Amino acid sequence: MSYLLTLVTFFSIGIILAMSLNLLMGFTGQVSMAHGGFMGIGAYTAAWFAINAEVNMVWAMLLAAAAAALIGWLFALATVRISGDEFILASFALQMVIIEAISRWTDVTRGTYGLSGVPKPELFGEPMRTIEQYAVFTVVVTLICAVVMMRMAGSTFGLVLRGVRESVPSMQALGRNTVRVKILVMVIASAFAGIAGTLQASMVTFIHPDSFTIMLSIIIVAYLLVGGLGNMWGAALGAVLLLSIPELIATSDVIPSNLLGPMERVIYGVVLMAFVWFRPKGIIAERPVLRVGRMLRRGTVTAPTRPGSPASATTPDAPGATR
Amino acid sequence: MTTMLDVANASVSFGGLRALKDVSISAEEGQVTALIGPNGAGKSTLLGAVSGFTRLDEGRVTFRGQDITGMRPHQGVGLGLARTFQDLEVMQRLTVAENVLLGFPDQPAERLSRLLLTPWVANRHHRATVQKTVDLLDHVGLLDRADTLASDLSYGEQKLLVVARLLATGADMLMLDEPGAGLPDVNLHQIGSVLREAVAGGRTVLLVDHNMDLIMNYADRVTVLHHGQVIATGTPAQIQANQAVIDVYFSRSHTAQDPVDEPLTPSQKGAPDAS
Amino acid sequence: MLTDLLLTGLLDGARIGVAALGFALIFYTTKELHFAYGAILAACGYLYYSLVVDQGLPLLLAAPLALAFGAVVGAVIQRWLYRRLNDHLAVLLFSFGMAIILENVLHIMFGPTDKVLPAGALTRTVSVAGTPLRVIDLVTVAVFLVVWAGLWHMLERQQIGLAIRAVMRDSTMSDLVGIRTGRIKVLAYALGSAIGAVAGLIAVTRSGVRPGSGFDVMLFAFIATLLGAGKLTNVAAWSLALGLFMGLVAWPFPTELQTLFAFFAMLIYLVVRSLDVRSLRRPRLRRAEDRTGVSA
Numbered sequence: 001m002s003y004l005l006t007l008v009t010f011f012s013i014g015i016i017l018a019m020s021l022n023l024l025m026g027f028t029g030q031v032s033m034a035h036g037g038f039m040g041i042g043a044y045t046a047a048w049f050a051i052n053a054e055v056n057m058v059w060a061m062l063l064a065a066a067a068a069a070l071i072g073w074l075f076a077l078a079t080v081r082i083s084g085d086e087f088i089l090a091s092f093a094l095q096m097v098i099i100e101a102i103s104r105w106t107d108v109t110r111g112t113y114g115l116s117g118v119p120k121p122e123l124f125g126e127p128m129r130t131i132e133q134y135a136v137f138t139v140v141v142t143l144i145c146a147v148v149m150m151r152m153a154g155s156t157f158g159l160v161l162r163g164v165r166e167s168v169p170s171m172q173a174l175g176r177n178t179v180r181v182k183i184l185v186m187v188i189a190s191a192f193a194g195i196a197g198t199l200q201a202s203m204v205t206f207i208h209p210d211s212f213t214i215m216l217s218i219i220i221v222a223y224l225l226v227g228g229l230g231n232m233w234g235a236a237l238g239a240v241l242l243l244s245i246p247e248l249i250a251t252s253d254v255i256p257s258n259l260l261g262p263m264e265r266v267i268y269g270v271v272l273m274a275f276v277w278f279r280p281k282g283i284i285a286e287r288p289v290l291r292v293g294r295m296l297r298r299g300t301v302t303a304p305t306r307p308g309s310p311a312s313a314t315t316p317d318a319p320g321a322t323r
Numbered sequence: 324m325t326t327m328l329d330v331a332n333a334s335v336s337f338g339g340l341r342a343l344k345d346v347s348i349s350a351e352e353g354q355v356t357a358l359i360g361p362n363g364a365g366k367s368t369l370l371g372a373v374s375g376f377t378r379l380d381e382g383r384v385t386f387r388g389q390d391i392t393g394m395r396p397h398q399g400v401g402l403g404l405a406r407t408f409q410d411l412e413v414m415q416r417l418t419v420a421e422n423v424l425l426g427f428p429d430q431p432a433e434r435l436s437r438l439l440l441t442p443w444v445a446n447r448h449h450r451a452t453v454q455k456t457v458d459l460l461d462h463v464g465l466l467d468r469a470d471t472l473a474s475d476l477s478y479g480e481q482k483l484l485v486v487a488r489l490l491a492t493g494a495d496m497l498m499l500d501e502p503g504a505g506l507p508d509v510n511l512h513q514i515g516s517v518l519r520e521a522v523a524g525g526r527t528v529l530l531v532d533h534n535m536d537l538i539m540n541y542a543d544r545v546t547v548l549h550h551g552q553v554i555a556t557g558t559p560a561q562i563q564a565n566q567a568v569i570d571v572y573f574s575r576s577h578t579a580q581d582p583v584d585e586p587l588t589p590s591q592k593g594a595p596d597a598s
Numbered sequence: 599m600l601t602d603l604l605l606t607g608l609l610d611g612a613r614i615g616v617a618a619l620g621f622a623l624i625f626y627t628t629k630e631l632h633f634a635y636g637a638i639l640a641a642c643g644y645l646y647y648s649l650v651v652d653q654g655l656p657l658l659l660a661a662p663l664a665l666a667f668g669a670v671v672g673a674v675i676q677r678w679l680y681r682r683l684n685d686h687l688a689v690l691l692f693s694f695g696m697a698i699i700l701e702n703v704l705h706i707m708f709g710p711t712d713k714v715l716p717a718g719a720l721t722r723t724v725s726v727a728g729t730p731l732r733v734i735d736l737v738t739v740a741v742f743l744v745v746w747a748g749l750w751h752m753l754e755r756q757q758i759g760l761a762i763r764a765v766m767r768d769s770t771m772s773d774l775v776g777i778r779t780g781r782i783k784v785l786a787y788a789l790g791s792a793i794g795a796v797a798g799l800i801a802v803t804r805s806g807v808r809p810g811s812g813f814d815v816m817l818f819a820f821i822a823t824l825l826g827a828g829k830l831t832n833v834a835a836w837s838l839a840l841g842l843f844m845g846l847v848a849w850p851f852p853t854e855l856q857t858l859f860a861f862f863a864m865l866i867y868l869v870v871r872s873l874d875v876r877s878l879r880r881p882r883l884r885r886a887e888d889r890t891g892v893s894a
Contacts, residue, residue, distance in 0.1 A: 031687065078865040082824075088631055088690065089820045090868070096817040097861040104854040148439060156424065156432040156449060159417070163425050166414035173374065173408070174492060175400030175428045184435075214813050218694045225691055262702035269702070273695035276688050292420040292457060292469035301454045304461045 005135040007247065009203050012142035013196045014239035018223040019149045019232055020192030025221070026230035026286070027158055028185045029084065029165030034075075034091040035193050035220045037098035038068045040212030042194025043201040044102060044109055047118045057121035061141075061198040065191040071098075072190025076183040095214050102209045114208035118201045138199050145192055146236070152188070153232050159289050161185060162230070215265060222272040228282030237283060242268065327352045327496055327527045328373065328404075333382030335368050342368040344551045346382075350496070355518065355528040357542035357559075361571070364548040366531040367409055370500050373529075374399050374406040386496065400428050405494035407485045409501045409531075415474035419465055419484055422473050424456045426491025456491070463487045463517055479510035486517055496527045503534030515541045539563070600849055602729070607845020608838065609735045612742035613800060615837030617815045618822035619745055620793030622833040624672075625823055626766045627786035630686055633693040634675065635794055636812030636819070637700035642668045643798030643807040644704055647713050657718075665795045672791025673784050681780065697812065705809040714806030721803065734804045741800070745793055746834040753830065762786065766828070817857070821864045827871075 021035045042064035049055040049063055079090050102109050109115065120128040121137060128134050152158055160181060163171045168178050201207050219242065227238020246264045249255060255263050275282065295301045328350040335343040343365045350356040358366050371377030373384055375394040384392045386404060399405060414422050431437040432449040460466040463483050468476065473484060482502060489497055502514050515537055518528055532538060538545060538559060545562045547555040555565045562568055621635050642664045649660035675696070680689045715721075720734045753759035764772040765782045773779045797815065801807050822840060826833030843863060844856040851859070 031690065075865075078869050082868055085625075085629065085631060085686070086824055086868075089824050090865070093817055093820055093824075093861055093864065096813070097858055100857045104858075151438060151442070152435065155438050155445070156430050156452075157435060157438055159421055159425055160433050162417055162421075163414050166416055167412040169376065169396070169408060170412035170414060171425070172376075172396035173399065173406050173412075174426055174488065175397055175405075176425075177395075177397045215698065218698060221691065221694065259706055262705040265702045266699050266706075269695040269698035271695075272698070273692055276683065276692040276695065280684075280688055286416070288418045288421060288470065288472075290418060290421045290424060290453065290470075292418075292453070292460075292466075295453060296457070300450060301457050303466060304458050 002131045005131045006203075007243075009131075009135050009138045009199070011240050011243055012138045013199050013203070014220075014223060014243045015236045016142055016145050016192055016196040016199070017220050018227065018235035018239040019146060020189045020196070021220050022224055022230065022232060022235040023149060023152065023161065024185055024189040026224055026228075026235070027153065027161035027165065028182065030182060030186065031084070031088045031221075032091045032186075032189070033088060033214065033217045033221070034095040034098065035189070036212045036214065036216030037095040038072060038190045038193035039197040039200065039216070040098060040102060040207075040209070041071055041190075042068045042197030043207045043212065044115065044197075045194070046198035047115045047201045047207055048108060050119050051115065051117060057119060057198065057202050058123065061121075061195055064198045065194040068194030068197070069187045069191040072186045073183065076186035080179050080182055092214070095217050099209050099213055102212070109209070112209060114206055115201075116206045118205045118207060120202050134203065138203070141195065141199060145195060146232075149192065150232050154289055156289075162289075218272075219265075219268055222268055222275075225272060225280075225282055226275050228284040228286065230286035231282070231284045234282050234284035241283075242271065245271070325352045326350070327387060328529065329385040330369065330373060331383045331385070333369065333372055333384070334380045335365075335372060335377060336380055342551050343372070346548070346551065346553055348546050348553065348556070350527055350529050351544070352527050353522060353525060354543040355522055355530060355541055357530045357532065357538045357545045358548060359532060359538060359545060359562075360548035363550075365551040366548055367500055368551075369548070370406060370498055370529070370531055374404060374498060400492045400494055403495045404498065405489050405492040405496070406498040407489050407500055407502065409504070411481055411485050413473045413476075413481050413484060416472060418470050418472055419476065420453075420456055420460060420469040422484055423459055423487050423491050424452060426488040427452050427455060428492055459487050459491055463490075464513065479506050482506060482510060483513060483517075486514055490517070490521060495525070496529065497521060498529040498531075500531050501533065502530070503532045503537040506534075508536075511537060603845040603849050604842060605729060605731075605845075606848075607842040609738065609841070610844060611838035611841020612739045613797070613804075614818040614822060614840055615742045615834050616738070616745055616800065617794060617797035618819040618826075618833050618837050619749060619830060620790040620797065621816070621819040622823040622826055622830055623749065623793065624786050624790035626828055626830065627762060627790075628676070628680075628765075628783045629769070630680060631690045631693065632675075632680075632787070632790075633690065633816070634696040634700060635693075635791070636814075636816040637697040637704075638668060638671055638791055638812070639794040639798040639801075639815055640704060640807050640809065640812040641671075641700055641798070642795035643802035643811070644708055644713065646799050647715060647802050647807070650715060657720075661799055664799060665792045668795030668798070669788040669792040672787040672789075672794075676787035677780075677784050681783075701809045701812060708809070710809060712806035712808050713802065715803050732804075734800065738800050738804070741796060742834075745796070746831075749830050758785075818860070821860060825864060825867060 017035060017039060021032065024030050024032050045067040046057060046060035046064035049060045050057050055063070075091075075094055079087050082090065103111050105111070120134055122128070123137070128137060160171070160176060163176070164178050164181050171178050197212075200211075223238040223242050224235055225238070226242060227236065228234025245267055246260070249264060249267065250260060292301070296303055326349050330349065331347050333343050333346045334341065346365070346369060348356075348358070348369070358369065360366055368377055372379050375396040375398060379392060382392070383390060386402060389402070391402060394402070414425070417425075430448060430452055432445045432452065437445045457466065457469070460469055463486060465480065465483055465487060468480065473481065476484060486499070486502060489499070503511050506514070511534065518541060522528055530538070530542060542559055545557060545559050546553055547562060547568050549571045554571065555562055555568045557565065617639065621632070624630070624632050624635065645667055646660050646664040649655045649663060650657060655663075679692065683689050683692055720737065722733050723730045724733060724736075725731070726736070753763055761772070761777045761782055762785070764775075764777055765779050769779050798807065801811060801815070818837070818840060822833050822837045825836040840860055844860055847856055847859040
């Protein structure tokens with residue numbers, strides 16, 4: 001039972017990571033290789049406040065989100081005018097530097113010794129003691145995050161993000177400040193990564209620079225690619241599927257335990273390559289936000305009735321709608 | 324009659340090539356002003372300068388009496404100016420309706436605060452905007468393609484889509500970059516009549532095009548650019564009779580229609596200024 | 599003290615330069631973000647180590663083999679894998695996959711710790727103008743200069759360089775004017791990966807390679823490539839500048855902070871480069887609604 005709850009907790013954290021990166025990468029088209037790093041910033045911020053200032057992890061989570069958002073904001077400000085490819089390189093550099101900073105800033109992070117004894121959150125004045133309580137807490141936090149992010153994705157805000165991905169000049173000509181949009185989405189994605197980092201830190205109680213390396217960043221990208229870039233359900237599905245892989249190979253007993261980590265990552269690599277090769281749109285492809293045909297049928301909107309203009313629209317499943 | 328848009332003494336150069344030399348044009352309220360000229364004459368550069376995409380080296384742009392020189396591209400719609408692009412810049416992986424929906428400015432449903440704190444308000448506004456989108460799509464004849472991805476439209480339909488998006492902005496000054504180029508007659512007259520209706524509704528149009536059919540049938544005034552300079556201004560009939568224009572433009576209309584990628588090709592740059 | 603740091607910086611710069619030139623050649627020519635570059639570099643280092651230590655081959659025989667391995671792997675990846683992917687994002691993600699696999703296969707085969715060649719003639723210390731220097735560092739500087747000059751010569755003075763520069767500028771146009779862009783891209787991968795392999799050999803001789811070395815090397819290669827803005831000569835110059843800069847930073851600050859400073863310097867430079875001075879003087883504009891009294 002507790003094994004299952006542990007899994008649910010890790011799935012939840014993965015879902016937050018995948019969905020938040022999806023806003024940035026799937027929707028806005030900004031491929032970031034620093035998402036694991038932002039998670040690390042969140043984990044360390046929350047852990048530091050909880051350990052040194054005895055801040056309740058619930059509030060520390062907000063501080064973590066703020067810290068990650070701040071770094072995200074600074075980075076976005078600096079990179080907003082460079083091209084897409086250069087943004088990827090710069091975010092890779094950021095990822096490497098975040099880990100470098102965490103490893104070197106030993107006064108605060110204890111470097112490669114890691115921070116241990118990260119507490120669980122307290123609710124109603126009581127610290128959480130059981131995995132059941134913590135799993136429920138994590139799931140609730142994840143649901144809130146997911147609802148917020150899906151609301152963003154499924155609204156005109158999400159459309160604006162996709163518009164920026166498709167054509168910056170066009171969005172500018174339509175009156176959108178694309179620079180502001182790019183900065184905003186980076187800040188949002190970073191903040192959610194910070195929340196995921198906090199949940200992780202409380203869960204495992206011990207955090208180490210190695211937990212947030214470029215490998216993690218790439219694996220989060222793989223969640224999206226497997227599930228479906230630009231689709232929030234896809235992101236969640238991808239996270240759950242890929243997070244199940246280590247559990248499956250751990251139960252198989254074939255691989256010696258010291259090689260479990262590398263083997264697991266080799267499989268991630270193979271899955272990633274296979275999806276790029278055979279199914280680049282992921283399991284659930286991107287879908288339109290707006291379904292006019294359906295809205296017309298349901299009467300949410302009405303077609304103007306003029307002589308000679310047929311009021312019917314094509315079905316939402318017209319060819320190409322899920323191209 | 325009042326002047327909507329006034330460009331005074333505009334000059335732009337790109338790395339030594341002068342795309343615009345001391346160009347002055349104006350557009351009167353409620354009229355269709357056309358800007359014609361061979362490829363590389365500086366038409367699109369001028370449109371870019373007016374809409375904030377290209378920076379002027381010298382000169383002033385005035386819109387409804389307000390100096391807007393150096394405006395940033397996204398400020399145009401808020402001021403009442405909107406434009407299209409020669410290469411359309413359709414959002415390919417969005418549906419037709421989504422493309423048009425994004426044309427409506429200042430939607431509460433794209434503000435995060437409204438979206439998350441007062442979702443019912445955002446939803447109500449959103450439904451109203453979708454209704455406006457449906458009406459507009461019906462107006463331009465694309466309603467039955469509403470849920471199709473923009474990339475699956477024909478070229479003519481994409482051009483209509485771009486015009487619909489332009490109308491959605493609600494801007495009073497509509498600037499179109501080559502709406503007629505490469506279009507079959509059917510679509511050409513669709514676009515022409517949509518523009519005429521817009522003008523009848525009080526909008527002002529600035530049209531950059533090669534297409535003589537479109538210009539002669541729909542423009543009120545025409546300005547001819549050649550090598551970055553204005554060589555003639557007048558009614559379509561006057562322009563057709565203007566000897567200077569006939570020399571540089573009509574006699575070479577075949578070469579002018581040839582597809583040339585760069586705004587200034589070396590051959591044109593090096594050509595002696597005959598006029 | 600300062601001169602020592604500057605000298606160290608210069609040597610670091612040369613080492614960064616070799617790795618960066620290979621990556622930049624590939625990136626500028628194909629515009630593809632070949633993330634597996636670092637992993638292949640590390641793999642070449644391991645191959646060289648294995649040939650020398652396990653097979654007992656002489657260095658001068660093992661080195662060309664390792665370079666050839668790098669070149670072939672690079673060419674094969676471009677020709678048979680990347681070419682079939684339809685966009686740059688797909689190439690990027692695919693190369694992520696390859697990088698992860700390679701790194702972890704190296705981990706499984708060689709273990710997580712550093713592998714370094716046993717001390718030999720190359721790791722001896724010699725005295726140059728009173729300063730003790732290791733032979734391998736001198737070799738690195740020489741190799742860096744040779745690669746730099748060689749690339750410059752190829753690009754600027756040879757027929758093939760003309761074609762490569764054309765592809766760098768505009769691949770589609772080059773295709774139209776009859777340049778075999780496919781071959782040029784394969785060549786860029788082969789040559790770039792071979793240069794990367796050189797960096798791998800230097801690493802395994804000097805301080806050793808770990809499975810994760812690939813990603814570590816790429817940090818500076820990326821920074822130099824970004825700063826180089828499309829010109830290989832700039833990449834080489836920026837690599838040296840980066841090395842010197844980090845040497846200078848190490849003077850007043852702890853050496854641990856070098857990387858951080860280099861990164862921030864890059865960000866600041868990128869911001870300054872993209873800043874348009876004239877954009878600072880913008881008019882304040884009234885919106886249409888303000889004018890007409892209608893509010894949104």
